[in-house]
Amino acid sequence: xxxxxxxxxxxxxxxxxxxxxxxxxxxxxxxxxxxxxxxxxxxxxxxxxxxxxxxxxxxxxxxxxxxxxxxxxxxxxxxxxxxxxxxxxxxxxxxxxxxxxxxxxxxxxxxxxxxxxxxxxxxxxxxxxxxxxxxxxxxxxxxxxxxxxxxxxxxxxxxxxxxxxxxxxxxxxxxxxxxxxxxxxxxxxxxxxxxxxxxxxxxxxxxxxxxxxxxxxxxxxxxxxxxxxxxxxxxxxxxxxx
Numbered sequence: 001x002x003x004x005x006x007x008x009x010x011x012x013x014x015x016x017x018x019x020x021x022x023x024x025x026x027x028x029x030x031x032x033x034x035x036x037x038x039x040x041x042x043x044x045x046x047x048x049x050x051x052x053x054x055x056x057x058x059x060x061x062x063x064x065x066x067x068x069x070x071x072x073x074x075x076x077x078x079x080x081x082x083x084x085x086x087x088x089x090x091x092x093x094x095x096x097x098x099x100x101x102x103x104x105x106x107x108x109x110x111x112x113x114x115x116x117x118x119x120x121x122x123x124x125x126x127x128x129x130x131x132x133x134x135x136x137x138x139x140x141x142x143x144x145x146x147x148x149x150x151x152x153x154x155x156x157x158x159x160x161x162x163x164x165x166x167x168x169x170x171x172x173x174x175x176x177x178x179x180x181x182x183x184x185x186x187x188x189x190x191x192x193x194x195x196x197x198x199x200x201x202x203x204x205x206x207x208x209x210x211x212x213x214x215x216x217x218x219x220x221x222x223x224x225x226x227x228x229x230x231x232x233x234x235x236x237x238x239x240x241x242x
Contacts, residue, residue, distance in 0.1 A: 008051055011037030020068040020077045021045075023098030033063040033081055040066060040079055044098050057100050060086035069117040069126050070094075072147030082108070082115040082130055089115060089128055093147050106149050109135030118166040118175050119143075121196030131161035131179055138164060138177055138188075142196050157201050158184035167215040168192075169224050169241065180210040180228055187213060187228060187239070204239060208232025217241075
């Protein structure tokens, strides 16, 4: 059971949210991507389940997906955003106390709409993985250290990739890329070779218009399974790992 909602003002058309302690007070804070304000909002936690008024930071055009991960190894979570209409990802480094520096932007493919931040080359530095809807690609931007990133490497996937997650699906301790491809009604699995490069995709048929993907072991066999939400058929697909 839950109490009635308490609402807090954000920017225009908030579309993606992350909950992470960004000011090291052991209280989870709210970070929101405001699609039509071209900002991210940070709402710091008062400690009693209430939050301060948002502080906003400029992003690229139409930030649509946000992740909050320490990318420069200073034990302060940073903000990473996919900017749909500027074809970039923004990195806003945490300056301490929940205050963020001006964004640094990196080129992605065309129309990036989903971002994940995971170490894919085993160097203990989180890398950026983006699904590019109009390019039919996923971008991998390896972390060069100090919160800077190399130029993207792109991999072909299905049509209109809508959601990306990065999880080790073949038990080799190397995170793999899994993407829901909305317009080809498939998921793509790109296995990690171990150096931050990926094999050609393997595709699996889904329902109509898969728009969200998650990877979790659902049958207790210690093998991650894939779960997809299919908007067009009002169904969810479960792919058990064999």
